[in-house]
Amino acid sequence: MDFTMGEAAATLRGELRRLIAAEVPADFLGAFTDDPADLALAQRFCGVLSERGLLCAAWPEEFGGRGASVWEQTVVREEMWARHEPRGAQYMGVNWVGPTIMRHGTAEQRRKHLPPIARGEVIWCQGFSEPDAGSDLASLRTSARRDGDGWRISGQKIWTSYATMAQWCFLLARTSREARKQQGLTVFLLPMSDPAIEVRPIRAMLGPHHLNEVFLDGVRATEADVLGEVGGGWAVVQEVLAFERVGIARYARCERLLHDAPGAAGEVWDELPPALRARWTRALVHCRRARLLAYQVVSLQDAGRVTPADAAAYRIAVTRLDQESAAVLAEIAHSIPPNTPARNHFRAAVADHWRYANAATVASGSIEIQQTLLSRTLLPPPDPRAAA
Ligand SMILES: Cc1cc2nc3c(=O)[nH]c(=O)nc-3n(C[C@H](O)[C@H](O)[C@H](O)COP(=O)(O)OP(=O)(O)OC[C@H]3O[C@@H](n4cnc5c(N)ncnc54)[C@H](O)[C@@H]3O)c2cc1C
Numbered sequence: 564m565d566f567t568m569g570e571a572a573a574t575l576r577g578e579l580r581r582l583i584a585a586e587v588p589a590d591f592l593g594a595f596t597d598d599p600a601d602l603a604l605a606q607r608f609c610g611v612l613s614e615r616g617l618l619c620a621a622w623p624e625e626f627g628g629r630g631a632s633v634w635e636q637t638v639v640r641e642e643m644w645a646r647h648e649p650r651g652a653q654y655m656g657v658n659w660v661g662p663t664i665m666r667h668g669t670a671e672q673r674r675k676h677l678p679p680i681a682r683g684e685v686i687w688c689q690g691f692s693e694p695d696a697g698s699d700l701a702s703l704r705t706s707a708r709r710d711g712d713g714w715r716i717s718g719q720k721i722w723t724s725y726a727t728m729a730q731w732c733f734l735l736a737r738t739s740r741e742a743r744k745q746q747g748l749t750v751f752l753l754p755m756s757d758p759a760i761e762v763r764p765i766r767a768m769l770g771p772h773h774l775n776e777v778f779l780d781g782v783r784a785t786e787a788d789v790l791g792e793v794g795g796g797w798a799v800v801q802e803v804l805a806f807e808r809v810g811i812a813r814y815a816r817c818e819r820l821l822h823d824a825p826g827a828a829g830e831v832w833d834e835l836p837p838a839l840r841a842r843w844t845r846a847l848v849h850c851r852r853a854r855l856l857a858y859q860v861v862s863l864q865d866a867g868r869v870t871p872a873d874a875a876a877y878r879i880a881v882t883r884l885d886q887e888s889a890a891v892l893a894e895i896a897h898s899i900p901p902n903t904p905a906r907n908h909f910r911a912a913v914a915d916h917w918r919y920a921n922a923a924t925v926a927s928g929s930i931e932i933q934q935t936l937l938s939r940t941l942l943p944p945p946d947p948r949a950a951a
Contacts, residue, residue: 568634568637568638569632569634571631571632571634571635572632572634572635572637572638575620575631575635575638575639576638576641576642578617579617579638579639579642579643580642582611582612582615582617583642583646583649586607586608586611586649587604587608587646587649588604589908590904590908590911591604591646591647591649592647592911592912592915593647593648593651593770593915594648594649594651594652595651595769595770595771595772595773596770596771597770597771602651602728602772604649605648605649605650605651605652605653606651606683608649608650609650609651609653609683610682610683612650612683613627613681613682613683616628616629617629617639618650618653618657618681618682618683619657619661619680619681620635620636620639621633621635621636622661622665622677622681626661626665626673626677626678626681627677627678627680627681627682628681633861633862633864633865634861637812637857637858637861640654640658640810640811640812640815641812641815642815643812644811644812644813644815644816645812645815645816645818645819646819647816647912647915650683651686652686652687652724652725652728652729652772653680653683653686654810654811655686655687655688655689655724655725655807655810656680656685656686656687657680658806658807658810658811659803659806659807659810660676660680660687660731660733661676661677661680661681662806663733663790663799663802663803663806664676664677664752664790665677666802667750667790667791667799668790669787671787672752672787672790676731676752685730685731686725686728686729686730686731687725687729687730687731687732687733688723688724688725688726688729688731688732688733688755688775688777689723689724689732689733689803689807690705690720690723690726690732690733690734690735690753690777691703691720691735691800692720692721692722692723693705693718693719693720693721694719694721697722697929698928698929698931698932700735700800701744701745701748701797702744703718703735703736703737703748704718704737705717705718705719705720705734705735705736705737705779706718706736706737706738707736707737707738707749707751707784710783712785712786713783713784713785713786713788714738714751714783714784714785714788714789715781715782715783715784716734716736716751716753716779716781716782716783716784717779717780717781717782718736718779719776719777719778719779720734720776720777720779721765721775721776721777722765722774722775723762723774723775723776723777724772724773724774724775725772725773725775726755726762726775726777727762727764727771727772727775728772729755730754730755730756731752731753731754731755732751732752732753732754732755732760732777733750733752733790733803734750734751734752734753734779735748735749735750735751735796735800736748736749736751736796737749738793738794738796739794741794745797746794746797747794748794748796748797748800749789749791749792749793749794749795749796750789750790750791750796750799750800751784751788751789751790752788752789752790753782753784753788757782757783759779759780759781759782759783760777760778760779760780760782761777761778761780762775762776762777762778763775763776763777763778768918768921769918769919769922770918801871804871804874804927804928805864805869805871805874806864807927808874808875808877808878808927808928808933809857809860809861809864809874809877809878811881812857813853813881813882813884813885813923814850814853814854814857814881814884815854816916817846817850817853817884817885817888817916818847818850818854820888820892820909820912820913820916821843821846821847821850821888821891821892822847823909823912824843824892824895824909826905827896827899827905827906827909828895828898828899829899831898831899831900834898835895835898839891839894839895839898842887842891843891843895845887846884846887846888846891849880849883849884849887849888850884850888852880852884853877853880853881853884856876856877856880856881857877857881859873859877860873860874860876860877870940871936872936872937872939872940872941874936875933875934875936875937876937878927878928878930878933879930879933879934879937881923882920882923882924882930882933883924883930885916885919885920885923886920886921886923886924888916888920889913889916889917889920889921892913892916892917893913893914893917895913896909896910896913896914
């Protein structure tokens with residue numbers, strides 16, 4: 564397999580780095596801080612990317628992209644995550660909402676939803692998890708009942724990222740009871756402005772906007788709000804999760820912070836315990852491993868051959884890397900006296916990375932569930948005779 568990204572991708576990487584240097588302050592630590600200026604910056608920056616066709620680079624031109632290769636889109640992902648994601652919550656629309664609507668939406672849904680995402684004007688949230696349905700998502704209880712020519716949706720979602728600021732929700736609800744719980748689920752595209760939707764933020768160490776509860780009390784939906792087939796939601800969600808699980812280039816931020824560490828430490832670097840520097844080296848090797856697994860999934864996705872096990876293998880490697888590098892970096896940062904702005908920024912960036920890394924093995928499906936998905940492919944099915 565050839566993972567050389569090519570000249571266009573290298574040119575794009577240079578263009579993005581120049582753009583970020585010009586538009587995003589060097590001490591930016593993400594859109595979701597206690598300072599509303601960070602969120603405003605992210606929203607502005609999405610407009611800048613969009614004007615250049617870079618927000619949804621790999622989308623067809625008719626939907627606001629520039630028909631770039633998946634490798635160029637991968638470069639966008641890497642450069643953004645490495646710099647604390649200056650697109651803010653927009654990455655969700657770009658990574659999985661848009662592609663899924665492109666594949667399963669009607670012409671009207673594409674026309675309505677894709678251009679605003681490509682212009683960076685709308686934020687989507689994902690209404691899947693419920694208080695008793697996370698890992699076992701198919702057990703969800705939010706129900707959509709027939710009501711005249713449409714539906715009434717009631718229930719509760721939880722851990723819904725960005726629900727306080729989202730204009731749209733990509734919601735999974737039960738439309739019928741079937742023998743298999745994975746059947747009878749349907750995806751709805753709902754406006755968050757509906758008065759029958761209430762959002763309650765959950766305070767968490769990730770900062771504002773990240774985690775929320777969403778209550779739906781008889782939300783009215785029409786046939787035009789259904790994405791794909793009624794009852795066909797499970798297949799759509801499997802695609803969403805595959806896109807989502809590789810949508811964040813976590814290795815890029817780990818690599819950048821690990822590379823920044825010796826410079827930030829300065830003369831202290833040589834005094835660090837050799838065992839800590841050995842762990843730093845190992846983490847850099849694991850960055851390369853996660854990067855290669857990501858490229859493998861991108862290439863399989865491009866060929867339409869990706870399986871849940873491929874995405875799971877990457878996800879396991881990259882979330883473990885996130886936590887490994889966070890632990891190494893935290894020890895290094897702890898050993899650096901905070902006496903210069905550069906050192907202070909490094910320490911703040913490491914603290915931010917550490918917070919995200921801790922949630923990484925739960926978000927988008929826990930690591931135990933990823934391991935199950937992978938083992939189903941790698942291990943032979945149990946031998947019924949063994950139990951006899
Ligand atoms: C930062 C963050 C952002 C999130 N954003 C969203 C979002 O935007 N939208 C959304 O819908 N959800 C979101 N989630 C929710 C996330 O998808 C769920 O937390 C996750 O799927 C786990 O579900 P749960 O929390 O209900 O835990 P549970 O499913 O109750 O699991 C608890 C523990 O038991 C383990 N476990 C459960 N079942 C098994 C099993 N069969 N085998 C082995 N171990 C098992 C799990 O691995 C886990 O360690 C987010 C979560 C986080 C942390």
